[in-house]
Amino acid sequence: MTSTWVSVIAMLLAFVSGDEMLPCASVQTSSSVVVLGSPVTATCVIRDGCPLARGQAVHIEWHLGQRLVPSSPAANDSRTSMVVIPSFNDTMAYLTCCVQASPCQIVGGVAIRAGYPPAVPQNLRCQTNLTFPSTLTCRWDPGQKETHLRTNYTLHTEIRDSQENHTYELSAGVHHYTIPRKDFSFYLEMTISVKAVNELGEVSSEPVILEPLRSAKFDPPKILKVQAGLKKYGCLGVSWSLSQQQTWVTISSLNLEVRLKSADSNQWSEPVIPMTRVMLKRPVEVCRLLHGTEYYAQIRVRYQQSPWSEWSSRQSGVTLEKAPTGRLDSWMKVSGDHKQKHLKVHLFWKPSKQFRANSQNVSYIVSLQRLRGERRQVCFSLGHYCSFQLPTGAKKVFLFAMNAAGKSNPTEVPVFQQKAGTVISDVTVLPRDDTTLLVQWTSLASPGLTGYVVEWRPLLKSDPSLLRFEITDRNQSGLVITGNFEPYQPYGISVYPRFKDGIGPPKTVNAYSRQKAPSIVPKIWVKKTWHSYIELSWDEIPLGQRNGIVQNYKIFYWDEEGHIEIVNADLEKRKITLKELNAMSLYEAFMMVSTEGGSLNGSTINFKIEPFDAVAVVVMIVIPCGVGLSLLIIITVMTCFSNHKRLKVRFWPMIPDPANSSIKRWTSESMQDIPAFSDFEEPNPIYLSHLSFLDLPKKLDKNDDVHWLHRGSEDTSDLGESICGSPLSPSYSGTNSDSVPYATVIFSGPYTSQSANQPHVYLRSESTQPLLEMEEVFSHKSYQNMPTDGMTTAQCFFGPSQDDGPEERADAGILWGDFPFLQALTFNEAQID
Structure with missing residues (x-):
């Protein structure tokens, strides 16, 4: 548009009279800036000395940009023309008039801009910074409606009781301003407003009355110490102070919030713990916490309704210990039967929703006796797993949690042996994300069924303590399990049926949270050849290099003429027979192994089918026949020798002498x-x-x-x-x-x-x-x-x-x-x- 306007000006200068340097025509309009969508009226008058109109009738045309606009001549004057645009919808356009010639010559024009009056500034807010140098920063929103015109803003402040006023000019498009410390007082109220001005009008925001200190955002406070209260179970005391740059602030009280999380948790507690009218440098106390548990604490502060400060750095503390409470969830796997003197037992456990360790250092004891103080202990562990032997007649064991403060009530664990019979018919595993898997199973109707146990463990690690389990009721047929599942690593997932008097056989599948192409492709070799076919074989891919569940093995092979064939191999047999091959033709082949995450191609091998050899076939037939006949003769002779007396009497009867x-x-x-x-x-x-x-x-x-x-x-x-x-x-x-x-x-x-x-x-x-x-x-x-x-x-x-x-x-x-x-x-x- 700018280049077009420059060309218009150049043409106008070309048609001015030589001596007087006057334009050939003049264009007048009602306004060069209008509201977008409003009507526009313009008039074009041709000067008498214009060379284009000398001695001839004049025909005037109007153009808005590149468009022709209809016009009407003024009454009784052929050298004057007027145009009316009912709705001006361009934000900026050039309206020009020209004299009809070949082509039409522009003799005058005007630039018209359109837009909206400024919107009222919204959401005016100011915040005081107490860190040196102290400042007061105000921000506002210009409004959602675009004016399409240049709008200027000014910030106006007035301090009460001092009659001190200030006006701050802002650059176009800037919607915030920082007032220096010399222009305001922390403890005196002031009125603040914003005015917006453009060519179509001006507006002002609603004034805001504030005390700068009440709008101050403090720096993150500092936690000095977190410690357990003296003889107060489940309580922590937090000592704190303002930042070093704001220690000069002397306020009677502040509002404070505390948030906590246990050492083994990834989430902060919700909601936060509010504390009002807290004295500076005075410790605050948080109670109703777990006993003997390490917590991390953070705090933030504000003055009355001012913005909250950022959270402080975290500090840790441990509540006082107490004997463990609640029961444990357990899972027992038993091997052996009644014919053996002892049973091999693997016992796993984990805290239930009601269990509270009430200590950082918890150990576990498995005993044959329920009463405390008995010495029939069979296992002691600091983790959540134990392996031991039990007498064949043992019916139950008792699991205790213990810390320095005492021992929990026993969790009774029945000793169940495995029952025969298939109950779980099918198990499927679907990954939901990197940390969760959806396990679904199908079971047959079975009397006495009380629930299921879902068990999972990493297959590449032999440590039994890595095993995890969940117990469900009999009405469930699916479970979402959560854990630190590593991508591309195999996990064994088993579902066991639980009965009143035993555990049924499991159904086990392998699963991955994420899959990709295998790391290697097994090397294929020729196992056997015949007249028109060849048998290829290969080894199984090691479990740690599969990176997923193998979906198929594909063999690609082609002859010297380039005829390509593709066959799918059996996943279990790990061999395949290529048939209808041409003798004396050189073949090439390679294998592609695929998982759900991708595919990988192996190296290429060459093989050739030898022509049919009749002599070799005869030898292959005669040798087995000869060996079979020899074995028959040997067996016959041995039979004769084993019965020689009977045969001797048969051919030569005994006669007395x-x-x-x-x-x-x-x-x-x-x-x-x-x-x-x-x-x-x-x-x-x-x-x-x-x-x-x-x-x-x-x-x-x-x-x-x-x-x-x-x-x-x-x-x-x-x-x-x-x-x-x-x-x-x-x-x-x-x-x-x-x-x-x-x-x-x-x-x-x-x-x-x-x-x-x-x-x-x-x-x-x-x-x-x-x-x-x-x-x-x-x-x-x-x-x-x-x-x-x-x-x-x-x-x-x-x-x-x-x-x-x-x-x-x-x-x-x-x-x-x-x-x-x-x-x-x-x-x-x-x-x-």
Whole structure:
């Protein structure tokens, strides 16, 4: 706007007559400063000697800034024009008139400003400074309405009873002024007001009447000492004085306020403690405080209704001690059962809302007895935690708080063991800020439930005294816990159900007050490769470097052509299989680990899938098969050796030695080693002959004798024939001269059921070796009866007949002696007779 106005002035100077130096036109307005929004009237008159209007008709136009304003010519005068602006809404604008030409030439103009009259100054207040040099400073508010015009302020003072007046001019925009000490008196009233003036008017504030000392703001006072009252429990005495620069003030009384806070608190007590009409340098006493507690104290002062001074520096003091009062909140964790002699107990406690330590130095005692003076003490602690052992039968313990003044009443702590059964089904933790966590849980309906215990502790620190707990009732399902939670550090939070007779198993989760990206990413390595896939594995991130709860592991991998794949890995398994990979292609991969607070990428690895190797596959198949077959053979051989006697008897049955035995010594005990037919896997309907000792009558019926002899010759003919026709006959000579021939008679059915004409089967040994011992086994073959001469058979088997000579009989005796087995087939002639 300033540059526009300069150009207007330059044009006006260009159109003045040369000799007379007069403007070409004159512009008149009702006022150059108007109230914002009010109407404005202006008139433009063209001078007769104006070169632009010489010898021609004149057409005049009006412009307000860059806008064309409609106008009307004055009556009977074409060289005069008037314009009316109904509402002037600009704070400052140029109104110009011009003569119509090509283009329109400006011949006159005027600057118009608009605004508001000054507002009445508000909230006039003055304050005396007693610190040297003493002054009186007054301040006020100009009002919320902006005038848009330059407003000047003046401060007026008048001291009563002295008729002394002062006026102080202020710079524009300044709304405060400091009166020097020579222009006022501390103890004389004075009237103070402020006047505001601008081009649209002037106003004055409401006058303020004050005594400078009553408006004085003292410097912060000084606390000299804070100490306990003599034999006054719960009281502290505070000695104080004004600041050193204000010790000259002599006032009968002052108002004073005291505020306190305990040494372990971060907040000052509310409300403050007021004390009126306090004498200078006289101590004040504050009571109704906790016993044996350290307090910090601050004070501030003022005179009557003057402003309060700033708070003094703090000083500490300790009230007198008294025995602790109230009960303690406790939390007991028990391990062990009734089978053990002692229980391992961890006991935690904290002050309840009603507990008062009444001392700075408090110790705690855990005892098995309720009465004082008993010596069944199991634990002593200066903190809020104790670990000890209890007899299995203990039902309760008693917790005492003790200081130099005495011992508190006992807090009874029941000894509860853990109960089985799941009650807490789910626990969630939501951080609210750096110092608070919201714990919520879901529980199942359970009879006897009385409440819950919420427990939390830092997981990276093993000190049990850092454990904290809160006890809630059964109707709660959430709790806001407060503590010094460190960001990015893990905390274990457990919720236990409480019953009348025990504590249920907890539900535990890890939580963070604030999370960020992990500090490290685990290194991944190739664990196994195959034809078209590869298995990657990695270690778990140490708890102290996770910085939050791991949400996922992501594997990024790509081949030489740049095809990128992303897979999510299982959080628990810490391994992943990449499938459908191209053989002989080089791959690159890296891992990204994420928490709720951020993500971190790991280093890149390279891997390659080798082509399919058939030989390797065959080797991988053959080797396990060979190992399995070898194990089967070893197990079979070991089984055979462990049962060798049974197998030996199965293949080579035990046969008595006829050369070393006789029928009379061959008892049923000797037959026990002969295997039963049931031991063979495929038994045949074969019946061996069994010989028994018979008690024959002394005399036999002749018919019976003949009949028996007849049957005997018939029955044995085949046997003798079979033996005589075999290498077992006496005339047979084998390679071994010491061999002894023998045979076994086999029947097709039980011996008692044999018919007279039923053929028999015989077993004979083909071996030329000596007869086996009782432990050895034999092999046999069955032979059918061979048709031979009956006489030859009888002679071979039973010896020569009655027609034979004596030599032959002798030979027959030798034969029976050599074959005691066959000799058993003979009968004593004396018995027959």
